[in-house]
Amino acid sequence: MGRSLDEVISSLPQDQQEQIEAPYDELRQEVEGLRELRQIAGKGQADIASALNIKQPSVSKIEKQTDMYLSTLRSYVEAVGGKLELTVKLPKRPALRIHHLGDQTAAAAAKPQVERRGAAPLGWRRHG
Template sequence: MDDLDKLIQTLPEDEQRAIAKRADELVTAHNLRELRALAGRTQEDVSAATGFKQTNVSRLEKRADMKLSTLRDYVESLGGTLKIVADVAGKKVDLSSIAERSRHGSKI
């Protein structure tokens, strides 16, 4: 159990339920547009936070393929953190460092 889980357990039941509901909503987002809407942000908000033109934000939300650095910037503009986890043979491996390396221009 991490520190956030411990903190949430100290909250009243109704607040814990509200947090769980909101987390479930965010987890069920099927695309970037839905994720942005659930975060309560507009394309203009994302544009201002990322420096992407609003028209490019719209195009990005429709894409199925993009650079990790672009996805990371988008998620961070919503106040989130990009986490990449591979599930192989029932074992979960955190690959988030790949996204972090993309921030610094590292290439494989």
Template sequence: MSPEASAAVEAEAARLGDEMDLAEVRRALRLSQDEIGQTLQIGQGSVAKIEKRADMYVSTLRRFIEAMGGELEIVARFADHTVRIRNFSDLSEKSRI
């Protein structure tokens, strides 16, 4: 992604706020469902179904985020501290070996 496109994406993400659903993230990145489907080797209809799910495997969400050029982090927030859960990043590393 070009620096100009990255800046535009960041501006759109800031405009929409900190919370977005998968379809909003994809649109902010100016990606089509077909482009995501090609990266994930699934059809556009399957991408649409994933975007509408309220519940899915962490591995599915991780692959979807990676297909958009991102990295998924799972964070637990407590009253006095925040903890990054690394189990899921460990799975990501193992799947690449």
């Protein structure tokens, strides 16, 4: 009977085991899609639907989408218990993280408040 891959690797010297394990650990950090992310988190579609206040078929639809709003992706990732971070990699530049893109609460805070007709502008008080 043949030996398993794990048995072969464990029979190698420690430095060779580390050379094999490093790329494997890196690959293990990547996921194919949202469905796999949800499964890694140990959640069912019903759990995500409940967290997002939507129906289970809508979760299935989100998981099959190839294009979506960042706010939808952020909500989904938070529903599985994660945090979405957006990193931009430009040639010959260090990686840059974008904060608040797709974050509806940050977008709402950044919008200038519109003055109502007849109302005093924000920060002003009427005298009289």
